[in-house]
Amino acid sequence: MVHGADTAAPSAAPLERAIAFSHRIAGRGSYHPYFLAMDGCLVLAVALGWLVGQQAGDSSSAGLAICAAATFYFPGYPAFLALKRRFYGEESRSYLLDTLLFLLPCFFLLCYVTGQRLDLAAEFLGLALPAMCGLIRLGCFTGGCCFGGPSRLGVRYDPRLLTKRSKSWRRFTPGDDPGTRVFPIQLVDSAVNWGLFALLSSAALSGRWSPDTLLPRYLVLYGAFRFGAEFFRGERSHRAYGLLSRTQWLSLMIVTVCSALLVA
DSSP: OOTTTTSOOTTHHHHHHHHHHHHHHHOSSSOOHHHHHHHHHHHHHHHHHHHHHHHHTOGGGHHHHHHHHHHHHSTHHHHHHHHHHHHHOOOSOOHHHHIIIIIHHHHHHHHHHTTOOHHHHHHHHHHHHHHHHHHHHHHHHHHTOSOBSEEEEEEOOOTTGGGOOOOSSSOOOOOOOOSSOEOOHHHHHHHHHHHHHHHHHHHHHHTSSOGGGHHHHHHHHHHHHHHHHGGGBOSSOOOEETTEEHHHHHHHHHHHHHHHHHHO
16 A cells, blocks of 8 residues: 555536545435446447448438447346356456457457448447447446556545446445555546547548458557556456456557558
Protein backbone atom coordinates (compact mmCIF):
# COMPACT_ATOMS: atom_id res chain seq x y z
CA MET A 1 0.00 0.00 0.00
CA VAL A 2 1.24 3.45 -0.91
CA HIS A 3 1.83 5.73 2.05
CA GLY A 4 -0.92 8.30 2.31
CA ALA A 5 -3.03 6.59 -0.34
CA ASP A 6 -6.16 6.91 1.79
CA THR A 7 -5.80 10.70 2.05
CA ALA A 8 -8.50 12.47 0.07
CA ALA A 9 -7.48 14.37 -3.05
CA PRO A 10 -9.55 17.39 -4.19
CA SER A 11 -10.04 15.85 -7.63
CA ALA A 12 -11.52 12.66 -6.16
CA ALA A 13 -14.70 14.20 -4.73
CA PRO A 14 -16.51 14.74 -8.10
CA LEU A 15 -15.60 11.22 -9.19
CA GLU A 16 -16.92 9.70 -5.98
CA ARG A 17 -20.14 11.71 -6.34
CA ALA A 18 -20.48 10.39 -9.89
CA ILE A 19 -20.16 6.80 -8.62
CA ALA A 20 -22.83 7.36 -5.96
CA PHE A 21 -25.11 9.10 -8.48
CA SER A 22 -24.88 6.20 -10.94
CA HIS A 23 -26.04 3.78 -8.26
CA ARG A 24 -28.98 6.03 -7.38
CA ILE A 25 -30.01 6.08 -11.04
CA ALA A 26 -29.79 2.31 -11.33
CA GLY A 27 -31.93 1.85 -8.23
CA ARG A 28 -31.81 -0.87 -5.62
CA GLY A 29 -33.00 -3.82 -7.67
CA SER A 30 -31.09 -6.24 -9.85
CA TYR A 31 -30.26 -3.49 -12.35
CA HIS A 32 -26.71 -2.23 -11.91
CA PRO A 33 -24.77 0.83 -13.18
CA TYR A 34 -22.62 -1.55 -15.22
CA PHE A 35 -25.73 -2.56 -17.15
CA LEU A 36 -26.39 1.08 -18.03
CA ALA A 37 -23.11 0.96 -19.92
CA MET A 38 -23.96 -2.40 -21.50
CA ASP A 39 -27.30 -1.14 -22.76
CA GLY A 40 -25.63 2.01 -24.03
CA CYS A 41 -23.36 -0.28 -26.07
CA LEU A 42 -26.42 -1.74 -27.80
CA VAL A 43 -27.52 1.75 -28.83
CA LEU A 44 -24.00 2.47 -30.09
CA ALA A 45 -23.94 -0.77 -32.08
CA VAL A 46 -27.21 0.08 -33.80
CA ALA A 47 -26.02 3.60 -34.66
CA LEU A 48 -22.62 2.44 -35.92
CA GLY A 49 -24.13 -0.39 -37.96
CA TRP A 50 -26.38 2.11 -39.71
CA LEU A 51 -23.57 4.63 -40.26
CA VAL A 52 -21.17 2.03 -41.67
CA GLY A 53 -23.87 0.87 -44.05
CA GLN A 54 -24.70 4.39 -45.16
CA GLN A 55 -21.04 5.16 -45.79
CA ALA A 56 -20.65 2.00 -47.87
CA GLY A 57 -23.99 2.41 -49.65
CA ASP A 58 -25.32 -0.85 -48.20
CA SER A 59 -28.67 -0.38 -46.47
CA SER A 60 -28.75 -4.03 -45.34
CA SER A 61 -25.93 -3.50 -42.85
CA ALA A 62 -28.43 -2.96 -40.04
CA GLY A 63 -27.96 -6.70 -39.60
CA LEU A 64 -24.48 -5.99 -38.24
CA ALA A 65 -26.00 -4.45 -35.12
CA ILE A 66 -28.38 -7.39 -34.75
CA CYS A 67 -25.46 -9.84 -34.97
CA ALA A 68 -23.53 -7.78 -32.41
CA ALA A 69 -26.48 -7.76 -30.02
CA ALA A 70 -27.00 -11.48 -30.46
CA THR A 71 -23.33 -12.11 -29.70
CA PHE A 72 -23.26 -9.93 -26.60
CA TYR A 73 -26.71 -10.36 -25.08
CA PHE A 74 -28.11 -13.76 -25.90
CA PRO A 75 -27.23 -16.98 -24.01
CA GLY A 76 -23.99 -17.70 -25.86
CA TYR A 77 -21.81 -15.23 -23.98
CA PRO A 78 -23.11 -16.06 -20.49
CA ALA A 79 -22.61 -19.73 -21.36
CA PHE A 80 -19.03 -19.00 -22.39
CA LEU A 81 -18.42 -17.18 -19.10
CA ALA A 82 -19.88 -20.12 -17.19
CA LEU A 83 -17.52 -22.50 -18.97
CA LYS A 84 -14.60 -20.21 -18.22
CA ARG A 85 -15.52 -20.20 -14.53
CA ARG A 86 -15.78 -23.97 -14.50
CA PHE A 87 -12.62 -24.89 -16.37
CA TYR A 88 -10.39 -21.88 -15.80
CA GLY A 89 -11.50 -20.81 -12.34
CA GLU A 90 -12.09 -17.20 -13.34
CA GLU A 91 -15.55 -15.68 -13.11
CA SER A 92 -14.88 -12.15 -14.33
CA ARG A 93 -15.07 -10.87 -17.86
CA SER A 94 -11.76 -10.33 -19.64
CA TYR A 95 -11.97 -7.92 -22.57
CA LEU A 96 -9.06 -9.17 -24.69
CA LEU A 97 -9.42 -12.88 -23.91
CA ASP A 98 -13.20 -12.94 -24.33
CA THR A 99 -12.99 -10.90 -27.53
CA LEU A 100 -10.50 -13.28 -29.14
CA LEU A 101 -12.01 -16.56 -27.95
CA PHE A 102 -15.71 -15.79 -28.20
CA LEU A 103 -16.89 -12.37 -29.37
CA LEU A 104 -14.96 -12.13 -32.66
CA PRO A 105 -15.52 -15.75 -33.80
CA CYS A 106 -19.19 -15.72 -32.83
CA PHE A 107 -19.86 -12.34 -34.44
CA PHE A 108 -18.23 -13.26 -37.76
CA LEU A 109 -20.00 -16.64 -37.75
CA LEU A 110 -23.38 -14.96 -37.25
CA CYS A 111 -22.57 -12.45 -39.99
CA TYR A 112 -21.63 -15.27 -42.38
CA VAL A 113 -24.76 -17.31 -41.59
CA THR A 114 -27.06 -14.31 -41.99
CA GLY A 115 -25.44 -13.17 -45.23
CA GLN A 116 -23.77 -9.98 -44.00
CA ARG A 117 -20.84 -8.56 -45.91
CA LEU A 118 -17.74 -9.65 -43.98
CA ASP A 119 -15.71 -6.63 -45.12
CA LEU A 120 -18.35 -4.35 -43.60
CA ALA A 121 -18.41 -6.56 -40.50
CA ALA A 122 -14.67 -6.02 -40.02
CA GLU A 123 -15.01 -2.28 -40.58
CA PHE A 124 -17.93 -2.18 -38.13
CA LEU A 125 -15.91 -3.97 -35.44
CA GLY A 126 -12.93 -1.67 -35.97
CA LEU A 127 -15.17 1.23 -34.91
CA ALA A 128 -17.57 -0.56 -32.56
CA LEU A 129 -14.95 -2.17 -30.32
CA PRO A 130 -13.24 1.07 -29.19
CA ALA A 131 -16.58 2.88 -28.80
CA MET A 132 -18.18 0.07 -26.83
CA CYS A 133 -15.10 -0.53 -24.70
CA GLY A 134 -14.91 3.20 -23.98
CA LEU A 135 -18.44 3.03 -22.62
CA ILE A 136 -18.05 -0.28 -20.80
CA ARG A 137 -15.00 1.04 -18.93
CA LEU A 138 -17.23 3.79 -17.51
CA GLY A 139 -19.44 0.99 -16.23
CA CYS A 140 -16.39 -0.65 -14.68
CA PHE A 141 -15.55 2.62 -12.95
CA THR A 142 -19.00 3.19 -11.50
CA GLY A 143 -19.52 -0.50 -10.74
CA GLY A 144 -16.24 -0.91 -8.88
CA CYS A 145 -14.17 -3.40 -10.87
CA CYS A 146 -10.90 -3.31 -12.82
CA PHE A 147 -9.55 -0.40 -10.75
CA GLY A 148 -5.89 0.47 -10.39
CA GLY A 149 -3.46 0.28 -7.51
CA PRO A 150 -3.42 2.38 -4.34
CA SER A 151 -3.06 6.09 -5.02
CA ARG A 152 -3.71 9.27 -3.06
CA LEU A 153 -5.07 10.73 -6.31
CA GLY A 154 -7.59 7.95 -6.58
CA VAL A 155 -11.15 7.30 -5.46
CA ARG A 156 -12.40 5.55 -2.35
CA TYR A 157 -15.16 3.05 -3.10
CA ASP A 158 -17.96 2.74 -0.58
CA PRO A 159 -17.66 -0.86 0.69
CA ARG A 160 -21.45 -1.18 0.53
CA LEU A 161 -21.38 -0.63 -3.22
CA LEU A 162 -18.76 -3.33 -3.66
CA THR A 163 -21.13 -5.90 -2.17
CA LYS A 164 -23.85 -5.11 -4.72
CA ARG A 165 -23.87 -8.16 -6.97
CA SER A 166 -26.33 -8.70 -9.76
CA LYS A 167 -28.77 -11.59 -9.41
CA SER A 168 -30.46 -11.12 -12.77
CA TRP A 169 -29.78 -13.01 -16.00
CA ARG A 170 -26.85 -10.65 -16.49
CA ARG A 171 -23.94 -11.11 -14.17
CA PHE A 172 -21.74 -8.48 -12.59
CA THR A 173 -19.35 -9.05 -9.71
CA PRO A 174 -17.59 -5.99 -8.26
CA GLY A 175 -14.05 -6.14 -6.96
CA ASP A 176 -13.06 -6.78 -3.37
CA ASP A 177 -12.83 -3.74 -1.11
CA PRO A 178 -9.24 -2.49 -1.54
CA GLY A 179 -9.39 -0.69 1.82
CA THR A 180 -7.80 2.45 0.40
CA ARG A 181 -8.00 4.92 -2.47
CA VAL A 182 -7.29 3.40 -5.86
CA PHE A 183 -6.29 4.96 -9.14
CA PRO A 184 -9.26 5.07 -11.58
CA ILE A 185 -7.44 3.46 -14.45
CA GLN A 186 -10.81 2.53 -15.97
CA LEU A 187 -11.21 6.20 -16.91
CA VAL A 188 -7.81 6.21 -18.60
CA ASP A 189 -8.79 3.07 -20.51
CA SER A 190 -12.08 4.69 -21.51
CA ALA A 191 -10.37 7.88 -22.71
CA VAL A 192 -7.84 5.87 -24.75
CA ASN A 193 -10.61 3.90 -26.43
CA TRP A 194 -12.60 7.02 -27.28
CA GLY A 195 -9.42 8.57 -28.65
CA LEU A 196 -8.82 5.49 -30.82
CA PHE A 197 -12.41 5.64 -32.02
CA ALA A 198 -11.94 9.27 -33.08
CA LEU A 199 -8.63 8.45 -34.78
CA LEU A 200 -9.95 5.44 -36.69
CA SER A 201 -13.17 7.20 -37.69
CA SER A 202 -11.38 10.26 -39.05
CA ALA A 203 -8.77 8.15 -40.85
CA ALA A 204 -11.46 6.03 -42.50
CA LEU A 205 -13.59 9.01 -43.54
CA SER A 206 -10.58 10.85 -44.98
CA GLY A 207 -9.44 7.77 -46.88
CA ARG A 208 -6.08 7.77 -45.10
CA TRP A 209 -6.61 4.19 -43.89
CA SER A 210 -8.51 1.50 -45.71
CA PRO A 211 -11.71 0.48 -43.86
CA ASP A 212 -10.69 -3.19 -43.88
CA THR A 213 -7.59 -2.35 -41.80
CA LEU A 214 -9.48 -0.62 -38.97
CA LEU A 215 -9.90 -3.75 -36.85
CA PRO A 216 -6.24 -4.88 -36.86
CA ARG A 217 -5.09 -1.28 -36.38
CA TYR A 218 -7.32 -0.95 -33.32
CA LEU A 219 -6.06 -4.24 -31.88
CA VAL A 220 -2.43 -3.16 -32.38
CA LEU A 221 -2.93 0.24 -30.75
CA TYR A 222 -5.09 -0.98 -27.88
CA GLY A 223 -2.89 -4.03 -27.30
CA ALA A 224 0.16 -1.77 -26.92
CA PHE A 225 -1.71 0.45 -24.47
CA ARG A 226 -3.06 -2.48 -22.49
CA PHE A 227 0.40 -4.02 -22.13
CA GLY A 228 1.60 -0.91 -20.31
CA ALA A 229 -1.63 -0.30 -18.42
CA GLU A 230 -1.45 -3.74 -16.81
CA PHE A 231 1.47 -2.53 -14.68
CA PHE A 232 -0.96 -0.12 -13.00
CA ARG A 233 -3.83 -2.53 -12.53
CA GLY A 234 -4.25 -3.27 -8.85
CA GLU A 235 -7.46 -5.27 -8.74
CA ARG A 236 -8.15 -8.73 -10.10
CA SER A 237 -4.65 -8.91 -11.48
CA HIS A 238 -4.53 -11.91 -13.77
CA ARG A 239 -2.33 -14.84 -12.98
CA ALA A 240 1.28 -14.32 -13.99
CA TYR A 241 3.29 -16.41 -16.44
CA GLY A 242 6.92 -15.61 -15.86
CA LEU A 243 7.60 -11.88 -15.66
CA LEU A 244 4.33 -10.84 -17.29
CA SER A 245 0.64 -11.37 -16.69
CA ARG A 246 -1.57 -13.40 -18.98
CA THR A 247 -3.07 -10.21 -20.38
CA GLN A 248 0.38 -8.82 -21.20
CA TRP A 249 1.40 -11.98 -23.05
CA LEU A 250 -1.90 -11.86 -24.90
CA SER A 251 -1.34 -8.19 -25.75
CA LEU A 252 2.10 -8.98 -27.16
CA MET A 253 0.63 -11.77 -29.28
CA ILE A 254 -2.13 -9.50 -30.60
CA VAL A 255 0.28 -6.70 -31.47
CA THR A 256 2.65 -9.12 -33.23
CA VAL A 257 0.00 -10.97 -35.27
CA CYS A 258 -2.01 -7.89 -36.26
CA SER A 259 1.15 -5.96 -37.16
CA ALA A 260 2.18 -8.81 -39.43
CA LEU A 261 -1.27 -8.77 -41.07
CA LEU A 262 -1.02 -5.04 -41.70
CA VAL A 263 2.45 -5.36 -43.22
CA ALA A 264 1.35 -8.26 -45.40
